[in-house]
Amino acid sequence: MPDAHPPTRREVDVRGPRFAAWLTSAVLAVALLTGSGVLVAVQAAVFAVGALAGLRYAPYGVLFRVLVAPRLGPVREREPEAPPRFAQLVGLVFAVVGAAGYLAGAPLIGAVATGLALVAALLNAATGLCLGCELYLTVRRARPARTA
Numbered sequence: 001m002p003d004a005h006p007p008t009r010r011e012v013d014v015r016g017p018r019f020a021a022w023l024t025s026a027v028l029a030v031a032l033l034t035g036s037g038v039l040v041a042v043q044a045a046v047f048a049v050g051a052l053a054g055l056r057y058a059p060y061g062v063l064f065r066v067l068v069a070p071r072l073g074p075v076r077e078r079e080p081e082a083p084p085r086f087a088q089l090v091g092l093v094f095a096v097v098g099a100a101g102y103l104a105g106a107p108l109i110g111a112v113a114t115g116l117a118l119v120a121a122l123l124n125a126a127t128g129l130c131l132g133c134e135l136y137l138t139v140r141r142a143r144p145a146r147t148a
Helices: 013-033 038-052 059-072 082-103 107-127 131-144
Strands: 011-012 078-080
Touching: 011 013, 011 059, 013 038, 013 059, 013 082, 013 107, 038 059, 038 082, 038 107, 078 082, 082 107, 082 131, 107 131
Parallel strands: none
Antiparallel strands: 011 078
């Protein structure tokens, strides 16, 4: 079935990042409940791929594109990739701090960083409000305009 709106420059199906946020929420919740620095590190690796290579190559993005999207019907709405990709970078920072905390024997640091990442992921999954995306837009507005 063809897209209702063919993609333009670096855009993603809006349903993909929300699907990824649900999976991220599940992983981080289990990590928080078990205190598993290894699980937080695995999630950090997922964030790293999304932030550095792009959402198309992120593991959850691949799952969405291959297994979920074909069952949902045509894409009705797309968004620029840059804001959710930046959100992956923000998630990476929190996950690295969380994993380091757990693995270095500082479980409070691990739990706080992981918990903050979980809250952000769950907010995105449940409501579509992406805090990292909003941060990206705020930074973009605050930067001075480039002159040619």
